Amino acid sequence: MAGLLPVLLLGFLVPAALLAGDNTLVATRAVRASSVLGPDDVTLLPGSTPGALSSPEEAIGQETRAALYPGRPIYAGQVGPPALVERNATVMLHFRQGALFISTEGRALDRAGEGETVRVMNLTSRQIVQGRVAPDGSVEVGR
Template structure:
């Protein structure tokens, strides 16, 4: 039974990147389990790509069928992005702030980051210490325009572009639509943040 469970788990996690360690729990020797006259059928109750505690369902399908469940622990070691130094809240992450290290991802919470490029240019939601494994919940798009900032407004129609200035009435990150008061006309327009202190008017 343990071998059948191990084989099922090895097949299930064969395509996962990184190093996989599987530990199948020992069976209670007091269990009275009839010998199955057919090869056991094994299936994973739920596949967790990050590993952790799993259960394998074993079925005997001979003339006296039975079903048992075997517990196991799956540890998956992959290279993940960690902070190479302490980062203050709101810091913009650079390539020099990051490094890759092998870690057991089954013990981690959240969606870990495996590609440093995903983190570069993002802002840290809260302060983190050195050697912290980064996940997507720790990062956010940086605020490029703050409420009350003077921004460069760009209005484009075909090949014609008109530039002016306005006052942001709301903070925003890249791609966010915010209201901006045109400093010349005093009219409030909707604009999309395109860069630090820049926004494009929406017609």
């Protein structure tokens, strides 16, 4: 309860929670899914919300996975790395094991950002495989 009491600081009443670092990151405006967040899209409000982000650095530059609404907390599952692979896009599949390196084309079945797992249909064999998106937008399988 002490975190809710205001504190007199330099003649201004400031919520103690803001001073203590218990903040919740919220959207400043409605943001559509698949949008990259900028500094004007988020702000901090005093108080802690379980599971919500607490720092602008955690969200700025990330892509929204769901629509965000003004004044509502932003949760970690609602943002992620910007998509490098779009659904139905043709991507390069790379398999490497020791000295063996195989490369072929595939069709992405999902959207995904760098480091995320994506399902891809191998266009040669028609098999569906899972792989991790590399920084260049290709998909590494078999690791």
